[in-house]
Amino acid sequence: MKIIDHIKKGGFSLSFEFFPPKDEGGKLELIKTLERVRALNPTFVSVTYGAGGSTRERTKEVVSHIHKELGMTVMVHLTCIAHSAKELFQIVSEYEHMGIENLLALRGDMPKDSKVDVGCKYALEMVKMIRERFENRFCIAVAAYPEGHIESGGLENDIKNFVKKVKAGADFAITQMFFDNAYFFRFMDMVNSEGVDIPILPGIMPITNFKQVEKFAKMCGASIPDRYIKALEPYQDNQPELIKRSVELTTMQCLELLKNGVKGLHFYTLNRSSATLEIVQNLSSEMPSYANFT
Numbered sequence: 001m002k003i004i005d006h007i008k009k010g011g012f013s014l015s016f017e018f019f020p021p022k023d024e025g026g027k028l029e030l031i032k033t034l035e036r037v038r039a040l041n042p043t044f045v046s047v048t049y050g051a052g053g054s055t056r057e058r059t060k061e062v063v064s065h066i067h068k069e070l071g072m073t074v075m076v077h078l079t080c081i082a083h084s085a086k087e088l089f090q091i092v093s094e095y096e097h098m099g100i101e102n103l104l105a106l107r108g109d110m111p112k113d114s115k116v117d118v119g120c121k122y123a124l125e126m127v128k129m130i131r132e133r134f135e136n137r138f139c140i141a142v143a144a145y146p147e148g149h150i151e152s153g154g155l156e157n158d159i160k161n162f163v164k165k166v167k168a169g170a171d172f173a174i175t176q177m178f179f180d181n182a183y184f185f186r187f188m189d190m191v192n193s194e195g196v197d198i199p200i201l202p203g204i205m206p207i208t209n210f211k212q213v214e215k216f217a218k219m220c221g222a223s224i225p226d227r228y229i230k231a232l233e234p235y236q237d238n239q240p241e242l243i244k245r246s247v248e249l250t251t252m253q254c255l256e257l258l259k260n261g262v263k264g265l266h267f268y269t270l271n272r273s274s275a276t277l278e279i280v281q282n283l284s285s286e287m288p289s290y291a292n293f294t
């Protein structure tokens, strides 16, 4: 199923993001998590990709398991940086042969030791390549940054570049994590005024490890509001209390987004499900029907 077809038919999109585990323990944990998530009948789940191809085989393995064994709709992430154009074409072709129809086209960040040719410098070029060579056989998603991408030189610049990706044929977008909805609403107003009307799904990160998320947020330029810091930082060493507070904060965040008519919610799970599942449970009466129509 192409995710965009579900959204265009008026379906709400509920999705969860996973990364391919490194070892057997991680694999078993992910399999359990996926079973729990499957019970929610999400619209799709997505699997990340290590820029430069570091997870090429592992990503494919997890995608194949979800698609073939679990029968869930899956979106594969693919980063173009540090891949040649030929390699990118091969990877996309492999996914097409596997029956995968949804792809998140990303630039990624150049690995420090990479010496590989760059086939596409920006995600924009990969969107163009897929549309040219695979026509409409893939539903293509792209990344969006409510606070602006860290290298963009400012939100307005970043939005100009985002609009180019949309015009090149992106079907929908998923945002980087943000904790203050004001950034998302401002971003939506700005892109709408540029004529962008594709669905943009907010990326939601429940904080289950304060230091880790603080580090990610710093790296990707997402700001953590003071009220989050005050509510969570004192409980870094008290996991049950941290999770309880984080679930409350994220539930409130999602409720506000739902009230404002978002087309879906995309949860960054970090392969852990319990906080996310609790949030989804809290939202169940407020969430428009998200049942997958396949």
Ligand SMILES: Cc1cc2nc3c(=O)[nH]c(=O)nc-3n(C[C@H](O)[C@H](O)[C@H](O)COP(=O)(O)OP(=O)(O)OC[C@H]3O[C@@H](n4cnc5c(N)ncnc54)[C@H](O)[C@@H]3O)c2cc1C
Residues within 6 Å of the ligand: 047, 048, 049, 050, 051, 077, 078, 079, 104, 105, 106, 107, 108, 109, 121, 122, 123, 124, 143, 144, 149, 150, 151, 152, 153, 157, 158, 159, 161, 162, 165, 174, 175, 176, 177, 203
């Ligand atoms: C939902 C989501 C999922 C992600 N999943 C992964 C993953 O699985 N693996 C991974 O490695 N990373 C992932 N990332 C991180 C992403 O790869 C990085 O944020 C990366 O730095 C930018 O990727 P992009 O696709 O947004 O790049 P682009 O859209 O190419 O933009 C990158 C930068 O270049 C600028 N730019 C774009 N086009 C032009 C142009 N024509 N001229 C000049 N400047 C331009 C943009 O403003 C921006 O600053 C994800 C991010 C998001 C939001």
